[in-house]
Amino acid sequence: MLSDLPEPTLIEEQEALDELVDLLAGEDEIAVDTEADSFFSYREKVCLIQVTAAERDFLIDPLAGLDLSGLGPILADPGKIKIFHDGEYDVLILKRDFGFEFRGLFDTRIAAAALGSTSPGLAAVLHEHFGVELDKSMQRSNWGERPLSEKQIKYARLDTHFLQRLRANQERELEQRDRMKILKGECRRIESLEARVVEFQADDWVRLKGARALSPEARQAARELAILRDELACEQDVPLFRVMNNQTLLTVAAERPRSHQQLTDIHGISWRQTRKIGDRVLDALQRAADLGPLKDLPSVPSKSSTAGLDPYQVVLHERLSAWRRDRSQSEGIDASLVLNRHTLVRLVKGLPRTSEDLAGTEGLVVWQVEQFGQELLEVLRAYACDRAAGRIEVGRRSPRSQRRR
Numbered sequence: 001m002l003s004d005l006p007e008p009t010l011i012e013e014q015e016a017l018d019e020l021v022d023l024l025a026g027e028d029e030i031a032v033d034t035e036a037d038s039f040f041s042y043r044e045k046v047c048l049i050q051v052t053a054a055e056r057d058f059l060i061d062p063l064a065g066l067d068l069s070g071l072g073p074i075l076a077d078p079g080k081i082k083i084f085h086d087g088e089y090d091v092l093i094l095k096r097d098f099g100f101e102f103r104g105l106f107d108t109r110i111a112a113a114a115l116g117s118t119s120p121g122l123a124a125v126l127h128e129h130f131g132v133e134l135d136k137s138m139q140r141s142n143w144g145e146r147p148l149s150e151k152q153i154k155y156a157r158l159d160t161h162f163l164q165r166l167r168a169n170q171e172r173e174l175e176q177r178d179r180m181k182i183l184k185g186e187c188r189r190i191e192s193l194e195a196r197v198v199e200f201q202a203d204d205w206v207r208l209k210g211a212r213a214l215s216p217e218a219r220q221a222a223r224e225l226a227i228l229r230d231e232l233a234c235e236q237d238v239p240l241f242r243v244m245n246n247q248t249l250l251t252v253a254a255e256r257p258r259s260h261q262q263l264t265d266i267h268g269i270s271w272r273q274t275r276k277i278g279d280r281v282l283d284a285l286q287r288a289a290d291l292g293p294l295k296d297l298p299s300v301p302s303k304s305s306t307a308g309l310d311p312y313q314v315v316l317h318e319r320l321s322a323w324r325r326d327r328s329q330s331e332g333i334d335a336s337l338v339l340n341r342h343t344l345v346r347l348v349k350g351l352p353r354t355s356e357d358l359a360g361t362e363g364l365v366v367w368q369v370e371q372f373g374q375e376l377l378e379v380l381r382a383y384a385c386d387r388a389a390g391r392i393e394v395g396r397r398s399p400r401s402q403r404r405r
Contacts, residue, residue: 002132008057008157010148012064020051020058021070027053029081029106030074031163034090035156037144042233042240043197046097047143052160059156063146068098078103083163085109085122088190096195105187108163111170114182116332126162129169134158182337185365189340200230203298208246214254216293222253223298224288228280243277244268256285305341309348311394316383317348323379327372339368351380 011017024030031052038044049060049068062068074080075094082102084090086109094100112120119125123134138155148156174180205211205226206219214222225244232243244252248268257263263281264274301307306314324344328335339347343363352358358376359369386392 002158005157005161006056008059008153010153011058011060011066014066017060017066017068018070020060021074024051024053024071024074024080027080029053029083029164029167031083031160031167032075032087032090033084033156033159034093035143036093037142039140039239040142040144042237044093045144046093048148048156049094050156050160052157052164057157057161059148059153061146061148062097063144072098072100076101076103080104081106081167083108083160083167085125085159085163085166086120088193091190092193092195095193096197102191105191106167106171106183107187107190108166108170110186110337111167111174111183113334114179114186114337115170115173115177122159125166129166130162132158132162179333181365181367182333185367186337188365189363201300202227203300205249206298206300207303208250210247210250212297214250216295217288218250218253218256219294219297220291221256221285221288222250223294224284224291225249225253225281228284232277232280244273252281252285253288256289258282258285305345309345312387312392313348315392315394316380317344319379319383320344320347320376323375327375338372339364347376347380351384352377353380 009016009020011020031050033050034046035048035050036044037047046062049062049071051058051060060066060068075082081104083106085107087105087107091102091105095102108125109120109122112125117125117128123136126132126134135155138152141149141152141155143152171180174183202223205222208222211219211222226249229240229243229249233240236243245268248266251266251268252263255262255266257266259282260274260278263269263278264271306317309317320339321344324335324339327338331338340363343361346361346363350357350361352361355369355373355377358364358373359366383392
């Protein structure tokens with residue numbers, strides 16, 4: 001099947017892109033995917049946009065200096081279906097890099113999950129529907145290099161080639177099983193997401209595994225090394241791990257070498273690295289020594305789902321999470337489709353008491369209110385009654401909840 005496919009069209013000239021935009025203007029649905037260079041750049045960028053439409057595969061090269069603005073109205077047109085597979089990252093990076101907006105999304109991964117698939121990745125889904133075996137070896141290749149290899153081109157085109165047929169199959173089953181509402185709710189959520197640039201925070205070193213066990217002197221060293229690592233990665237336009245991985249950074253901070261030889265003796269540091277950045281690493285360690293011990297660990301915003309909740313709210317969070325797990329099993333769908341984790345936290349904080357209050361909770365869509373609304377209100381009411389009667393012991397935790405935290 002794959003060997004019989006016609007060659008994809010590689011678009012590197014503005015005229016060819018303008019012709020594609022004209023073609024897409026007449027299409028009701030298009031399949032879209034992207035490739036980025038997150039394993040090779042300080043801040044990843046879109047390196048390729050794959051499009052399938054009118055039974056043809058196109059590979060758009062954003063690095064060729066093209067004006068991509070013509071794609072904007074097509075992506076934002078709610079009358080044209082844009083098919084992605086696991087498209088949240090693609091949508092966000094396209095929004096960030098080009099300012100695109102999206103309407104009319106159909107995510108085939110979400111559709112697969114809504115239909116009960118426990119392996120909704122593209123390779124598994126295509127094999128299930130079409131017997132296709134995808135070669136994923138190019139997934140982490142350097143998409144920022146030019147020219148693209150023949151293997152990269154073959155890989156990239158297959159990410160969208162089957163999506164229109166897949167959508168047709170899934171749409172029929174979603175309608176038959178009354179689960180189209182799940183897909184639509186999740187796709188509207190993705191459409192509304194805002195793209196944000198994540199900026200370096202000097203105190204984020206404390207999030208690294210093992211960082212909290214460092215001595216006060218090593219903490220200061222870790223902070224200075226983290227700052228240096230970010231500077232070097234930015235200068236070299238490489239990811240942080242290509243300058244120094246997390247474990248090596250903490251080891252250097254703990255041992256605080258004083259010479260190139262001592263630095264090279266640390267596992268994860270080569271002579272090549274020492275020759276390249278050794279002086280700057282030793283300078284960072286000296287700055288840390290001059291600043292003195294960091295006695296208190298910095299406070300950074302927690303990424304835990306229960307961050308900022310008081311002990312009573314944590315109890316309600318656990319009750320709603322348990323209800324969500326039970327519902328996930330009975331419905332045969334992923335728990336995130338039953339109730340998004342951010343929406344769950346909003347329910348905990350908002351404590352809606354009526355169906356109207358529930359419907360006004362951000363992130364809770366119509367089908368969830370209709371299907372689960374009364375059950376959610378019962379969980380919330382039972383919690384309110386238990387708390388009012390003093391039946392909630394916030395000091396005691398189940399072993400299971402302790403492991404989750």
